[in-house]
Amino acid sequence: MSGLPFGVLVEAAVAVLLLVTIGYCTVLNQRLKRLHADKDQMRQMVADLVGATNLANQAIKELKQSAVEADLTLNARLEEAERFGIELANHVNAGTVLMERIAKITSVARHSQAIEPVEQPNKVQSALEQLSARVRTRGAAA
Template sequence: MMFGLPLGIFVEGAVAVLLALTIGYCTVLNQRLKRLHADKDVMRQMVADLVGATNLANQAIKELKQTAVEADLALNSRLEEAERFGIELANHVTSGTAVLERIAKITSVARQSQAPEPVEQPNKVQSALEQLSSRVRNRGVAA
């Protein structure tokens, strides 16, 4: 016997103190587990929201890609059409220049042919007019 207390009471007191500490620690752990479980539900909801947002973003990206492809096709089509119109316009300008040169030659010939022979002048002018009208007819068929 130490200090006048029986050893059994000392051991039982120590066990009672350790048991009280264990119960207190279990209570703290239980509260932490409840918070962790509540956080788990919040995290589960957050993950579900994130998956939903990711799916929406993926769908939007697919739609943007499709729109970009459609815009590219439309733009290429318009560019090809503009190229054809440019070539056709260049051909018209070239033809117009040729017609203008012929008219200039015709007027030059008409001015020079004011000679005393009035019979030949109408024939040359008539010939030039016939060439011009055939050119206009040919041009109408080509366009």
């Protein structure tokens, strides 16, 4: 060999390996510090996420309650509108019947005018008075 004792070569190899190990431990230590820092950030992030989830669940419950209340109010208004619609239809039907009666009375009055011109004012007048009385009684009943 070249004159270096075998022991020196072994010790030099061990020293190089120790230097590489120390360097690796330093890099590993830095990575572990970053991991612990990330772990603390992750814990904070999880805590924030849990808080946000709780807030979202509460908001969903309130939205469901508001939707139920709105549904009940809407159903009540729809029922009331339906009742008013039925009542309006009844009034329209009553008005139609009244208009038909007026048309019949008018046609009878015109027909009687052509046949009996002398008695026409009395019959027409009495028919109009009867019609007015009926309208008044219906108006008072409604």
